[in-house]
Amino acid sequence: MTGSVSVIGLGLIGGSLVRAADAAGWKVRGATRSESTAAAARDAGFDVTSSLENLLRDTADDALVVLAVPLPAVTDVLAVLPHHAPRCRLTDVVSIKQPVAAAVARRAPQARYVGGHPMAGTSASGWSAGTATLFSGASWVVGSDDGADLEVWAQVARLALDCGAHVVPAGAADHDAAVARVSHLPHVLAAVLASVGADGGPLAMALGAGSFADGTRVAASAPDLVRAMCEGNRDALLDAVDDALGRLGAARGSLASTGALAATLQAGHRARQAFEDRHRANGTTEVDLAAPGALHQLREIGQSGGRVITVEGTRCRARV
Numbered sequence: 001m002t003g004s005v006s007v008i009g010l011g012l013i014g015g016s017l018v019r020a021a022d023a024a025g026w027k028v029r030g031a032t033r034s035e036s037t038a039a040a041a042r043d044a045g046f047d048v049t050s051s052l053e054n055l056l057r058d059t060a061d062d063a064l065v066v067l068a069v070p071l072p073a074v075t076d077v078l079a080v081l082p083h084h085a086p087r088c089r090l091t092d093v094v095s096i097k098q099p100v101a102a103a104v105a106r107r108a109p110q111a112r113y114v115g116g117h118p119m120a121g122t123s124a125s126g127w128s129a130g131t132a133t134l135f136s137g138a139s140w141v142v143g144s145d146d147g148a149d150l151e152v153w154a155q156v157a158r159l160a161l162d163c164g165a166h167v168v169p170a171g172a173a174d175h176d177a178a179v180a181r182v183s184h185l186p187h188v189l190a191a192v193l194a195s196v197g198a199d200g201g202p203l204a205m206a207l208g209a210g211s212f213a214d215g216t217r218v219a220a221s222a223p224d225l226v227r228a229m230c231e232g233n234r235d236a237l238l239d240a241v242d243d244a245l246g247r248l249g250a251a252r253g254s255l256a257s258t259g260a261l262a263a264t265l266q267a268g269h270r271a272r273q274a275f276e277d278r279h280r281a282n283g284t285t286e287v288d289l290a291a292p293g294a295l296h297q298l299r300e301i302g303q304s305g306g307r308v309i310t311v312e313g314t315r316c317r318a319r320v
Helices: 012-023 035-043 054-055 072-082 098-107 150-162 172-198 201-207 210-220 221-229 236-259 262-276 296-303
Strands: 004-008 027-031 062-065 091-092 116-118 139-143 166-170 284-288 307-312 313-317
Touching: 004 012, 004 054, 012 027, 012 150, 012 221, 027 054, 054 072, 054 172, 062 072, 062 150, 072 098, 072 221, 091 116, 091 150, 091 284, 139 150, 139 172, 150 296, 150 307, 166 172, 166 296, 172 201, 172 210, 172 221, 172 236, 172 296, 221 236, 236 262, 284 296, 296 307
Parallel strands: 004 027, 004 062, 062 091, 139 166
Antiparallel strands: 116 139, 166 307, 284 313, 307 313
16 A cells, blocks of 8 residues: 655655655655755656645645654754644654654644654765665664554554565654664764774774774764764763763773773674674564554564564554
8 A cells, every 4th residue: 555755855865765655656746945956856757846835735635744854954844834734644754753753743733743763874965875775674663652643653654664664663762762872872983983093094094994994884974964863862872972981991991901802892792693683583463553552562562672564454563
């Protein structure tokens, strides 16, 4: 089952979403303030306008509107929403959920909002970096806090599944705490590692190989985009940074006193193995979206590392 989707913002994620949804059979429209991006998207055969107002004015009641702009631009887009599509079905692909939910509540309180976040991306940005396969095999968080509109939840989940992702249900606070550790902290550590390597001079740069390249890959991302993401999740990121500093301090202390790094390296090896095994399923379960407590069940699936793999009507099936 497909539907209609209107994507606001055509950078890497929004541009990839336009391509992937179109390939999956959704009726897709897009909007971007960039005339050059709009022209490039139209040249590629997509229905794209440079007028946000026109896109929202033409949005059908059953169409899903997707905010695919950086966090600092969310408020400006939401300010337009009540004038043209106040009761629209709304989701987003922003990497932090609590600030977006708060902004929606302030600026577009009538919107039927369910947050989203595909855990996919590259160090490149912009329309030209997008691809229809960006979300293949990726985790796509779908907001599952109490009070979420389950009809819209199902539509967001179907979009994610149709784009090749699997759905991880999560509350906004849990999401933000998790991504601080597995997305935002890695950006900070990559920046530090790149700077430490560069301080080693031309010889260090000449000898940099796989471990340095892999560890610093995301440091090539646009700094302004990374700043918005990390600074917007400040409290959760501080907790993650403190954890990392504690572990680095313990490793330094052990190296300085006994010359040993076994505990640090073994703990890291076990953690990496757990990451490699993350999709090993023990069974399946079903959730009836029309039943009481459905959102609680969905959050439990996400918290246990499970993922939703199908949504049909009001029923969804998950691997746990």
